[in-house]
Amino acid sequence: xxxxxxxxxxxxxxxxxxxxxxxxxxxxxxxxxxxxxxxxxxxxxxxxxxxxxxxxxxxxxxxxxxxxxxxxxxxxxxxxxxxxxxxxxxxxxxxxxxxxxxxxxxxxxxxxxxxxxxxxxxxxxxxxxxxxxxxxxxxxxxxxxxxxxxxxxxxxxxxxxxxxxxxxxxxxxxxxxxxxxxxxxxxxxxxxxxxxxxxxxxxxxxxxxxxxxxxxxxxxxxxxxxxxxxxxxxxxxxxxxxxxxxxxxxxxxxxxxxxxxxxxxxxxxxxxxxxxxxxxxxxxxxxxxxxxxxxxxxxxxxxxxxxxxxxxxxxxxxxxxxxxxxxxxxxxxxxxxxxxxxxxxxxxxxxxxxxxxxxxxxxxxxxxxxxxxxxxxxxxxxxxxxxxxxxxxxxxxxxxxxxxxxxxxxxxxxx
Numbered sequence: 001x002x003x004x005x006x007x008x009x010x011x012x013x014x015x016x017x018x019x020x021x022x023x024x025x026x027x028x029x030x031x032x033x034x035x036x037x038x039x040x041x042x043x044x045x046x047x048x049x050x051x052x053x054x055x056x057x058x059x060x061x062x063x064x065x066x067x068x069x070x071x072x073x074x075x076x077x078x079x080x081x082x083x084x085x086x087x088x089x090x091x092x093x094x095x096x097x098x099x100x101x102x103x104x105x106x107x108x109x110x111x112x113x114x115x116x117x118x119x120x121x122x123x124x125x126x127x128x129x130x131x132x133x134x135x136x137x138x139x140x141x142x143x144x145x146x147x148x149x150x151x152x153x154x155x156x157x158x159x160x161x162x163x164x165x166x167x168x169x170x171x172x173x174x175x176x177x178x179x180x181x182x183x184x185x186x187x188x189x190x191x192x193x194x195x196x197x198x199x200x201x202x203x204x205x206x207x208x209x210x211x212x213x214x215x216x217x218x219x220x221x222x223x224x225x226x227x228x229x230x231x232x233x234x235x236x237x238x239x240x241x242x243x244x245x246x247x248x249x250x251x252x253x254x255x256x257x258x259x260x261x262x263x264x265x266x267x268x269x270x271x272x273x274x275x276x277x278x279x280x281x282x283x284x285x286x287x288x289x290x291x292x293x294x295x296x297x298x299x300x301x302x303x304x305x306x307x308x309x310x311x312x313x314x315x316x317x318x319x320x321x322x323x324x325x326x327x328x329x330x331x332x333x334x335x336x337x338x339x340x341x342x343x344x345x346x347x348x349x350x351x352x353x354x355x356x357x358x359x360x361x362x363x364x365x366x367x368x369x370x371x372x373x374x375x376x377x378x379x380x381x382x383x384x385x386x387x388x389x390x391x392x393x394x395x396x397x398x399x400x401x402x403x404x405x406x407x408x409x410x411x412x413x414x415x
Contacts, residue, residue, distance in 0.1 A: 002038075003036055003037060003038040003180075004036070004037050004038065004064040004065060004177055005037070005038050005040050005062065005063045005064050005065070006032050006037040006038065006039055006040065006063055006064065006065040006066070006067065007039070007040055007041040007042070007043070007059045007063045007065075007066050007067075008024075008025050008028050008029060008032075008039065008041075008042045008043070008066075008067050008068075008069075009042075009043050009044075009045060009055055009059070009066060009067070009068045009069070010022050010024055010025055010042075010043070010044045010045075010068075010069050010070055010156070011044075011045055011046070011047060011052060011068065011069065011070035011071040011080050011156070012044075012046075012047060012070040012071060012156060013046050013047055013077070015044045015070075016044060016045075016046060022044055023158055024069045024070075024156065024158055024161055025042045025044075025069075027158070027161075027162065028067050028069070028161075028165070029042065031165065031170075032065075032067075033182055033228075034181055034182060035170075035173065035179055035181055035182075036179055036180040036181050036182050037064075037065060040062070040063060041059065041063075043055060043059075047071055047077050047078070047079050047080075048079070049079050049082065049083040049086070052071075052079070052080060052083035052084070052087075053083055053086065053087045056083075056084070056087050056151065057087070059149075060146060060147060060149040060151065061147070061149075063149055064148070064149060064150065064177070065149070065150050065151075065152075065173070065177075066149065066150070066151040066152070067152050067154065068080065068084070068151065068152065068153045068154065069153075069154045069155065069156045069161050070155075070156030071083075071156065072122070072139035072140075072141075072153065072154075072155050072156065073122075073139060073155075073156070074116070074118035074119055074121065074122055074138065074139075075118065080153060081124070081125070081126070081142070081153070084126060084129075084142065084144065084151070084153055085126035085128075085129075088126065088128050088129070088144045088146050088151075089128065090126035090127045090128035090129065091126070091127050092124045092125065092126060092127075093124065093125065093126075093127045094123055094124055095123050095124070095125045095131055095140070096123075097131070097133065098122070098123040098125065098131060098133060098140045099120065099123035101133055101134065101135070101138075101140070102115070102119055102120075102122060102123055102138045103115060105136075105137065105138055106119060106138070119138060122138050122139055122140070123140075125140060125142055126142060126144070128144065129142035129143060129144050130142065130143040130144075130145075130172075131143075132152070132154075132164055132168050132169065132172075133168075134155065134160060134163075134164060135163065135167070136159070136160055136163050137155055137157060137160040139155040139157075139160070141153055141154045141155070141164050141168070141169070143172060145176075150172075150173075150176055152169060152172070154169070182228050182229070183228065183229045183234050183237060184226055184227060184228035184229070184237070185226070185227055185234070185237055185238075185241060185255065185256070186217075186224050186225065186226045186227075186255065186256055186257075187224065187225045187226075187227075187241065187244070187252050187254075187255050188222050188223075188224055188252065188253050188254040188255065188258075188259065188260065189222065189223045189224070189225060189248060189251050189252055189253070190221060190222055190223075190251055190253045190260065190401065190402070190405045191251045191405065192223065192248075192251065194216055194218045194223055197216070197223055197248075198216065200247065200248065201244070201247065201248070204240075204243055204244060204247060208227075208240055209236055209240075211229055211236060212227055212228070212229045212236055212237060212240060213227070213228050213229070214226070214227055215228070219397075220390075220393075220394045220397035220398045220401065221397060221398040221400075221401030221402055221405075222253075222259075222260065222401055225244070227240055227241065250409075253405060253408065259289075260401055260404045260405060260408070261289045261290055261292060261293050261404060262293055263404075263408060264290060264293075264404050264407065264408060265290075265293040265295060265296060265299070267408060267411050267412070268298075268299035268349075268411075269295065269298055269299060271411065273299060273347075273348040273349055273411070274299050274300075274301050274345075274346075274347040274348050274349065275290070275299055275300055275301065275347050275348070275349040275350070275351065275407075276300075276301045276302055276303060276304075276341045276342055276344070276345035276347040276349070276350050276351075277290065277300075277302075277303035277304075277341065277350075277351050277352070278303070278304050278305075278306065278316055278337040278338060278340070278341035278350065278351070278352040278353075278374075279303060279304070279305045279306075279352070279353050280305070280306060280307055280312070280328065280337070280352075280353060280354040280355070281329075281353050281354055281355035281356065281357045281371060281395070281396065281399060282353045282396050282399050282400050282403075283305060283307070283396065284303070284305045285396050285397070285399075285400045286303075286351070286353060286399075286400040286403055286404070287300075287303035287305075289400055289404070290404070301345040301346070301347050302345050303341075304316055304341055304344070306318075306337070309323045309328055312328060312333065312337065316336070316337050316340045316341060316344075317336070317340045317344075318333055318336045318337060318340065319336065322336055327366070328354055329354050329355055329356055329366050329370055329371075329372060330354075330372060331372055331374075331383040331385065332383075333354055333372070333374075334352050334353075334354050334372035334373060334374030334383040335352075335374045335376075335381045335382065335383045336374075337350075337352035337354060337374055338350040338351055338352040338374030338375055338376040338381055338383070339374075339376045339381045341376075342376045348377065348378055349375070349376065349377050349378075349407065349411075350374075350375075350376035350381075351373070351374065351375050351376070351403055351407055352372075352373065352374035352375075352383075353371065353372075353373055353374075353399050353400070353403055354371070354372050354374075355369075355370055355371030355372060355386075355388075355395070355399060356368050356369065356370050356371075357369075357392045357395045357396055357399075358391070358392050358395065359391070359392060367387075368395075369387055369388040369389055369390075369395055370385075370386075370387060371385070371386045371387075371388060371395070371399045372384070372385055372386075373386065373399070373402065373403045373406055375403075375406055375407055375410055377407075377410055377411070377414065378414075384402075384406055386398075386399070386402060
């Protein structure tokens with residue numbers, strides 16, 4: 001059986017002019033993928049009724065499901081509801097249940113009931129729709145069944161949309177579709193640029209069965225490999241992952257929704273090691289990622305962010321001679337930072353970052369993107385040099401990710 005086809009439409013001029021980021025589409029696409037739908041298209045369109053109706057006309061003939069977000073608010077530029085009603089040939093009617101919901105919501109939020117005409121208008125719905133009542137807002141959702149295509153309209157406010165989807169829409173989809181969740185596994189790979197990884201895996205990739213889809217999902221410092229299938233079991237995927245591990249096993253650092261920081265946490269907890277962090281170019285990002293994992297207090301003792309040379313000397317005891325002779329961005333400074341932060345916090349491990357994230361500050365000898373990562377473990381200290389490209393944010397992200405990866409490799413070598 002072929003997967004059901006679905007499209008996502010986000011409505012709002014504020015999206016088209018870049019005033020807000022469309023996070024709804026990514027969230028909904030992820031949910032639909034997990035439910036077994038094949039996403040054929042994602043569109044962002046204006047609030048104009050003519051464009052809304054034209055989009056519906058194009059998408060309803062080639063999809064089983066359309067999810068629409070936005071344009072359901074109380075202002076005059078929120079026109080989605082009327083456009084949907086006109087397209088599906090209904091008439092607008094007052095829904096007393098929705099009106100009661102709106103009254104209760106406003107009274108609870110304000111402490112008294114004062115209903116505007118615009119609020120009252122939000123209780124108007126199409127008589128050819130199934131109403132999806134909104135428990136945490138004033139804009140109800142609506143479901144239309146037309147020409148073998150289900151169209152569902154939801155609020156554009158992300159937390160309202162998510163609440164409606166998880167509490168009502170999934171149930172509606174399960175009633176109307178034979179849901180067959182996608183079987184998939186996602187592996188996080190570190191240490192390869194995307195093109196280099198693709199070359200290394202080319203023979204393996206060419207022998208993947210047609211029943212399995214492979215996707216490369218790159219992010220700063222990490223490439224996620226997602227293998228997905230509509231089969232009823234994971235056997236084929238598991239077999240392919242076994243083969244993949246034989247090729248790049250040491251570079252597979254995490255799986256699923258876990259990240260490299262989760263792997264760090266498990267390793268440190270299992271070994272009983274403690275860690276402290278000294279940061280310069282990453283500005284606290286490395287520490288933030290480590291402590292984002294529940295239970296980090298079992299192994300993370302603290303961190304020092306020392307940006308200037310003076311701070312490195314005063315807070316981390318980096319020698320003035322080291323800074324003068326080698327500079328802040330150097331192997332020697334990174335090693336002293338890592339060793340000294342471990343000493344200050346009395347930890348088994350110290351890790352440091354120092355570099356030039358840009359866009360200014362680079363020189364011919366040390367261009368923007370130059371990064372040193374220092375690692376101290378139980379009396380031994382070393383530093384690794386990296387040369388990153390892209391912008392400041394990407395350089396910081398990659399530095400934090402690779403710092404954790406290098407630490408993982410060294411902990412594993414210790415057995």
